[in-house]
Amino acid sequence: MIESYSFGKIKIDGQIYQKDIEINLKGEIRSWQREESHWIDIEDIESALKQEPEAVIIGTGAWGVAKVSDRVKDKIKGRGIELIIEKTGKAVEQYNELKKGGKKVVGFFHLTC
Secondary structure, rough: EEEEEOOOHHHOOEEOOOOEEEOOOOOOEEEEOOEOOOOOOOHHHHHHHHHHOOEEEEOOOOOOOOOOOOOHHHHHHHHHOOEEOOHHHHHHHHHHHHHHHOOOOEEEEEOOO
16 A cells, blocks of 8 residues: 655655656556656556556646556557546545555556646
8 A cells, every 4th residue: 555645755665765656466666767757658557558457547746747648548448447547646545445445456656746
């Protein structure tokens, strides 16, 4: 579970991360780097598709500045995977809710703007 989020910081299992992250199905946390900081395209989320999740959550930043391409939306929905795109604070809440409910979920979280 994600313990907390504030601008530029996310806390998971007592560890604070200050760079954008991906949380895979196993709960492993990886750095999430994109070609363009505020643009999320298919290459940026391909690792999630290989895991065959039931849901993918994308946190677009504290103010929702990061934008998700239509290619991402179409690809995920086309596979019958639930897609949630929210500002990061709300995305964290929804990630935790889905995990508590036992859903197989992958999360991508942009931590700043």
